[in-house]
Amino acid sequence: LSATAEIPKEDGRPKWDNKFQYILSCIGFAVGLGNVWRFPYLCQIHGGGAFLIPYFIALLFEGIPLLHLELALGQCLRKGSIGAWNSISPYLGGVGVGSWMVSVLVSLYYNTVLTWVMWYFINSFQEPLPWSVCPLNENRTGFNEECYESTAVNYFWYRKTLNITPDISESGTLQWWLILCLATCWAIVYLCTIRGIETTGKAIYVTAIFPYLVLTIFLIQGLTLPGATDGLIYLFTPNLNTLKNPRVWLDAATQIFFSLSLAFGGLIAFASYNPSKNDCEKDAVTVAIVNSMTSLYASIPVFSVLGFKATTAYWDCLDRNIISIINEFDLPEESIMRQNYTSWISFLNSSYPKKIAGLKLKSCNLQEFLDQSVSGTGLAFIVFTQAIILMPGSQAWAILFFIMLFSLGLSSMFGNIEGVFTPLLELRIIPKSAPKELLSGIICLISFLIALCFTLGSGSYWIDIFDRYAGSVPLLVIAFFEVIGVAYIYKIKRFSKDVEWMTGRKLNLYWHITWRFISPLLLLIVFMAFVTLQMQKPPSYTAWNPKYEGFPMKEEKVYPPWVQAICVLLATLPCICVPLEALFHLVKQKRRSKDSSFVSPEVFSCQGANS
């Protein structure tokens, strides 16, 4: 049985127009919303510049080896995730199915986040920005109560955008404006992925490069804002004591892992459209380094803006106190300025302590404002939007910011959809005569219909669940089996020969050590630490409840049992595929071995197929 004779040289597989498109697609897939709203947050809470140490160690021993593995695998086997893992070994077919399932689950909720970005984008054309003012109450004597007690920005996010319910078990109704935006987002995804990499390859030129332009513009603008330097100093001041906390190392490892979009199957799909003789080693190192540099680059404007926001809030606090003091003591205007506020306060406190105490002044501390750290959607939709209102020309900044977020998310969506699309195409779900446009249309339509659940009142709670459970633990498990599968089942010797054949030079010792020992060990440790941390407290969430006593603080609630069951299901379903498929194949083997005419098929090899 010779593999050479069966597989023709020109197999009609689509390919990238040029190498740059491929690299850009991988970078676009890796660089996503997390680079902008998770990495700066982690830097801030884990001791600033000191966080870079565990981050780069994790990049070196976990990120780059796994990335190289996936790219080499896809390029060698020239198939999507399901086909590739079936070729490596039929017992490992479950890894591919698991990857595919995770890609499906993540695509569903990721596009809903983009829906929110789109909603904010189309609202940015209004003057004044709708999240800058509170609406009035019925008799027009004051502002809407919910808005007044929290802030206008919070109100716009929780009420006008999400129309959130106070509890996850209350589903609320479908929000029609979100449905419209969701339909638009899926239409955009369909437009860009309609013919697979033929169309995404063209779209990626815009969606991958545009965010860098906007980040640069924000960088220049951000550095000119007052208070920017405070924010940057706060971000980057290293506090080496935090390195003693194992939580920091865990966060660094998970951040690198999720940031590079490993184990989704999307990278394998991208690499499978490459010519076989391509230097995947250099590609992997390039993509990983660009991803990390982007995270660092993005954190500079983010923290300039956050520093600006903290400074403005601090000045507002001071101004409010000054007004109360001036009113109380009947002092002339401009007698107390921000600069001499502290001296005035100490003087007044010593001479009229009772009066000062009666005023109930809020203590204004710049450090406290800087400490208010947020990550995720809170950073983009609450904190950043508030800062944008304060900038001159806020519409333009808002429009730019949300287009940037949309491009970042869209280029990651391309990778997710490719991870779903390519294996389905190879499994011949639709007949070969049917056009590719049909399959991508079916995928987008079904995803849109399922994602309608996320437009309910409780939708954002569900997205948090999907993010925490479907998009985290299964990936770690799948990546672990990927490394083990290639290193010990396919055997490193054979794989290194394949990689040598593709790149044209011998495999470095670094790859041998990391693929064989360090990466699987690291993944195992990270997985166990991650699960242990999750299990330590009962799974809870914070709900936005206007009737809560501590409002505007969010109310801490525990998930009801049926929701907890869904969480467990989401986390274990993709992982279960791996042993299930292996078991299924074992049973098939046993049945076949009873047949004496059974001949074991030759296991696939890179070189055999392509030489």
Add this chain to the structure above:
Amino acid sequence: RISNVLLCNVTDRVSFWFVVTDSSKNATTVPGSEVEAAIRMNRNRINSAFLLSDKTLQFLKITSTLSPPVEPSTPVWLIVFGVVLCLIVAGIVFLVVSGIQKRKKKNKESTERENLEEKVEVTLENGIPCEALDLKPGHINGVFAADDERFTSL
């Protein structure tokens, strides 16, 4: 008239107390609640008379009524949304139609090529179509086979 102004409680800020008298009703003071309501309704005029704003002219215990933000008849976001959606639908239609046209062209080309190849095959066989040859049961002519051997050795 100067007699209506009394100085007391001098402070550093410009502030004053005032009472409103109704000249038509025998110089009685107008009750505070009515004055408050009147000020609330005409706040804008009083502010502009002093060239001040709600922030710089403060009436103790009177909160100003707020004017609602201007809202256009169609919300702006619907317009933007309509524009975006039209562009996307146009793009999708264009791509789908061009895809269908490409497939039609490819199908036409491949059928033309097939026809061409058939003709070539027929002429090569000197007018005897392939199908006819296949249908006839073939038997090897020993004489020709021997000749073939001679030809190949050359």
